[in-house]
Amino acid sequence: MNEIAVGVSTGGSATMRAVRWAAERASTSGSTLRLVHVVDESSTLVSRAAASPGQATSEAAIAAEAHLRECLDQAAALALEIDDRIEVVTTLERGSPVEVFERVSADAEMLVVGSDWHGGRRASRRRVLSLRIAAVSRAAVAVIPDLEPGERRGVVVGVDGSHISDHALAFAADEADRMGEPLIAVHSWDVVAMVGGEYGYGAPLIAGDDLARAESEILDAALAPVVAEHPGLEVVRSVVAGDPVHDLTEAAAGASMLVVGSHGRGALARFLLGSVSQGVLADLVAPTIVLR
Template sequence: MKDTIVVGVALHSEAGRRSGQRAIAWAAERAMDRRQRLELLSIVGGAVGMVGEAHLIDQARDDLRSQLEAEARTLTDAHPDRLDVRVRVDHGNPVAKLIDASKDAALLVIGSDFRGDAGPARGPHGIRIAAGSHAPVVVIPDADPGARSGVVVGVDGSDLSERAIAFAAAEADRLGEALITVIAWSPMEVSRNPGLYPPEYLDALARLSEESLGLSLAGLSSTYPDLRIERHVERGYPSEAIEVYARRARLTVLGSHGRGAIARFLLGSVSEEVLRRLPSAVAIVR
């Protein structure tokens, strides 16, 4: 069984260092709770094979390794006998290298310098990593979690949604938090009188969504008898409904709908939209 949490750490800037430390702290807590190994991984970028680059790469690797080893010592000194921390420095395309590292990982954790609504939406790198990863990915924003509570999971009745629920329930149980489940529905768009829908049609959509949510959660209470589960059935676009709850949550869990060699590098639209805004720490489950 895969038992290593890989943390992608960018130490090339103050923002990268700060977000990397938040990712390390999150991953270390989970590793201790789940008794998993922790691997801190940094990537030296640059054009492979450029003339005269080898010496610079070696220097950069040595510097990164020293910084990672210092982070590892800080963790093991603070938590003696509770953490097995290893460090690794690689060279190449950071996105490709992190995706490759995920093949042997139980979980991939990356930090983000995104700081909430005050800044622009996230760039493509975190989204590409989450879409291409072979393991679940958790993206940690550069923001103080503060008084956040609860683990949010988006539900749509699919098999992948079931895996997201399982991941979210395990995390909520581990953290002693409520599991906040959200399913969203909206009426079919029509060009003529779009605001006029028969009430029975809207009631039926809401009822079907509520039934789908109930079926998706069947059996959770027996697996986690002490877990508090909230059920929310919302009319509206899924990513917007999820974000309302995610803004106050410790973690938001979503499924990636990528399939196949090419589709694996594409996130579902809902997952991508939530990840771009990063309202909380976000886990993408495959």
């Protein structure tokens, strides 16, 4: 479906940045913008008041719900300031936020959530919730940091030669082409892990130069179809022996966007992100899109 769904909280700059980012994207893609606030019935004033007898509590519940709808209206007004041609739909849902956004994401091309988790600060409930929503989303999920946009340029993507990485690379190339910005492809590899050095064997058997050459070939092979499909696209290659999370966040510090594929695995894969995607979301430096 040609729809971008946005999680809207009860205000704050993180939510408004997410709404603005999604509205700008909807403006260029022609997508419907669905603004969703979820009333967590296990903990909200609305549910507690509705469950309690008495006129005062009922009035409190009505006032609380009116405030939530006002927050949705404010978000919609901001979106229409970006482009008054955007079709904006507001939805007030009840239930578990994670379950609701999993369902909503099934009918969306992208799910957008705001997060104030960046710069190594202590995790708030909102930051943790954004990770949980990203893990269950059935669509691409964009996590927008509460940071000033500034002068940013480039679309950074992590490349490791896997199928999900190829998917992320193709997506990032399309985005870079659409935005008229360079594609910055980062292939980061850990030489110690590659040669088994952490276990005390293997390192003498493989020369570092040979490994570097092999890793560079992985990036070249992944980029070949992208370059062929986007002949005018500026591509910046980066092959780094280091930690992927550190290298990606460093490359994306001044970028417009970071794109990663998620390698959640095992019986709980539906609820988990891979270590790299989880790592970059835990230290947001740019709008970050996770593909599964």
